Amino acid sequence: MRVAYFRRDDGALVGRVWFGPWCEGPPGHAHGGSMASVLDDAIGKVGWLNGHRVVAAKIEVSFRRMLPIGSDVLIEAFIDRVEGRKVHTRGHLLDAEGKPYAQATGLFIELGEGGLPA
16 A cells, blocks of 8 residues: 545645555455555544644444555545544545545544643
8 A cells, every 4th residue: 555645725634545456355456454544544644733632532434335456546534523632533535536435434532741641
């Protein structure tokens, strides 16, 4: 897997992900774990990029379609809302036409002093 991220002016995290042969699960397609892994990374990273020192409390991934090996897809991640120490995020993997392969939501908790959850 190759990943390149960029921070957009609106605070979103966007990038490109290439799923190569080592990501294969079902024949000819990316393993769901590789898709979930990159979504986990992106929906957590968008919190950090926007000033929230967070750790994951809950992540949910919905797989919409099988992703062919060798695909270069768009990843986007956003902060939905912040409620005290809770940071809610979401993200998706999209094809060139904007159709999702997978979508994720996450609940992240801001770290307290000393880098530990308060």
